[in-house]
Amino acid sequence: MVDLELGTLPKGRGPQLSYRLDRAVLGGGRDLKVPGSNTILDVAGLGDGVLATTLTADGSGELLKLNSAGAVVRRTPRIYTLVSASDQAAAAYASDAPLVDGQMTYGATLYSERGGSVQSVELPDVRSIKVMAYANGQVYYSASVKGSEKVAKLYSWRPGSSSRLVKTVPAPLAISPDGKLASSLPATGSDAGCSTVRGVTTGDRLFQSCEQTIGGFTPDGSVAIGTPANTDGNCAISVAALNVRSGAVIRQWRGCFYRVVAEDNDNLLMVALVSGGGQAPFSKSVLVRCAISTGACERATEITAAKEVDFAR
Template identity: 40%
Template sequence: MRVQNGRLVALVAAVAVAAITGGGALAWRQGPQANAEAPSPLSGSPSPATSTPTKSTPTAKPTPTSSKPSTATSTPSGPMKTKIDLKKLPQGRAPQVTYLSGRTIRGGAGEDVTVPGTTDIQDVARLRSSALAVVTKGFGTEMLNLDSDSKITRRTPDVTQIVTTDDGGAAAYVATRLKDTGEELAGATIYAESTEVQKVAVPDIWNTRLLSYLDGKVYFDASTTQDGDSGLYEWTPGTSKPVQLKAVPNPMAVSSAGTAGSLTTLNDQSSCSSLLTVPFGKRLWRTCDYLITGFTPDAATVIAGPKYQDGYGDGIAGALNAKTGMLLHEWSGVFRQSVPEDDQHLLLLADNGEETPASIVRCTISTGACERATPLAKGQLLIGS
């Protein structure tokens, strides 16, 4: 799930905020077409409206004027940048990952499930045939397990966040407690659920945030002091305690290829992040143009956000080559979440500001072409796990 806007400051100031899921196996075949009303590119950028561009070859002699239009197109000379206009995007198919529309959990492998009650819904996920929802309760939160008939089968107190495995067969969730004033108390409980529930209590940590559940291990970010820098932790369900991976400071995301995005520098209005190996922390590359916030399931593409986040939503979302750090494509707009749907597509929760209609937008990483995956409408909208 996308790092919230205040998270950059939180990683250094250690103020808590609230993952990543896989998409449908056929999504790459049915993504937005580059020649189907593609959004207008930013000024000076090549148009993404051609799916198979070719380079025209100059001739030594001038050719006669023809009445037939030329079929040749120009080859983009570099990475493209696209500005998203929500009203002009074509309507595509629904998201193939779990998402919340109103109070209904949709998408992913399962039937629509309605979250009962009227309290705020903060996170949703699917776990095999069940649905999970984090809802507000008093000064804190709780997680509801829901069956296919939308009936509550279990409640887990103080849960703030959920991540799932790519196949939806297991979920991890974290519980932290708050004072009546809203201030976080020290300590966290990490849960892992598949056929049974396992948990581990971790004392004396703050600002705990789940990053991923990969290869049977749960990765999370936490700090050992309330205002200190954070570090990466790895927990294998069934063991008595997690291991702190001290070579990976201030982690932002962990990939299936054994790499992690790390916030390495934070200055006023800017930041730098690096791609590090896990667990040894070897730096593969560094960027001061973007912030590493996630990865596609195959770890070939880095999901990137702006180098400074402070406000209602991110002004840009990007896709970087995970081997080199080079920009593949950048989209501009107002984005509250940036989540990979699969290895080829990015889902953006987009609107034009507070209280404006929103849509989950699907963008193809290779071409930059986008479409609306949900209708443009007001009401609660959230990409889950």
């Protein structure tokens, strides 16, 4: 276990992935600002521009498409969830059913956008949809369906065809960037709270961890990213890199972490709390890069007082 002393970490290169400091989208060749004052839910890169989901004044979602200069070129209503492909040449996003008299209804629309072309599929019996990955030309999403609302299931959709249920992965948590692996929670049984990593196509179980919640993978799928399963607070007290075949911990870092993603096959980027916490007005955080091979860490950004620090999806 490596204890991070954030004040003494050396300064390294900037993040190679896009990230967000409040309304500014930086890194990965981007430097623009999401206009307006609506709450930002997520951002994702698409080509040399950005997609951003926001909450409007009436509480409904809206997708903004920004060009490379930061100008809004399109608005799409009722979009709450989005994700981009690893090469950011394509993105997927979805609208969910509206509330009627305070009650959730059914009906979602799933979109794929590539090269300025948008395709969509209507999902009339779906609610609580969340797009999870865009890999190998397929969009992976979780959703509850009519008659089976208690557990969200995993589905895949190749634009131009119908969506299908991925029966091998119950209660999905994360999909690897290449779409070959997934982490999930058990739908039922005595292993509630334990994460299982398995092959998406075969359903073969690689490992299960009841200590770590597996929330991501490196691009080559060789390493799983875990945070404590029993996290009870605003941040995770550690981040672990685990061998995806055995579940053995390769490296583990201790601190207070809000977000973690794989920058490449050997480096993790983490949003680490420096001081304060939660929504405290004087909280400070920093993006840290840690190498899986050596355990060494460095600051990828300067310490910031931004209230919202997150990575593009």
